[in-house]
Amino acid sequence: MGHQASPARLVIALSVAAVLAIFLLYTSIAGGGNPSIQPSALARHTGKVQLAGRVVGPVSGDAHASGLRFALRDVQGDRSTAVRVVYRGSVPDLFRAGRDIVVTGRVHSGTFLAEPGTMITKCPSKYSPKKSGA
Secondary structure (H helix, E strand, O other): OOOOOOHHHHHHHHHHHHHHHHHHHHHHHHHHHOOEEOHHHHHHOOOOEEEEEEEEEEEEEEOOOOEEEEEEEOOOOOOOOEEEEEEOOOOOOOOOOOOEEEEEEEEEOOEEEEOOOOOEEOOHHHHOOOOOOO
């Protein structure tokens, strides 16, 4: 006995695949829904955010035990505002004072508690203008 596949099953399967593809495209473009802000704007936000700024020292602590402690200030704009940050987890090799980074987390009692594994360092050579040889 031969059994033919129903065309309705094919249409349903293709429809589900199309909806999933659109959802994946939307979430990749939307960036997951966490706003990216600088330290001077942090006071106006509650909940989980991506904090982007320049590391100001001193950097202290242990990233795996008590937490790495440092401050972040705006890269451009208000450079007088610094936010205390506590980060636990793996630290990129390029992390140090003066480096621009992005971390995800939330404010608790005036300190930004970054989630483990969310620290990303930005490479300054990509963003500085090329010097012309004379």
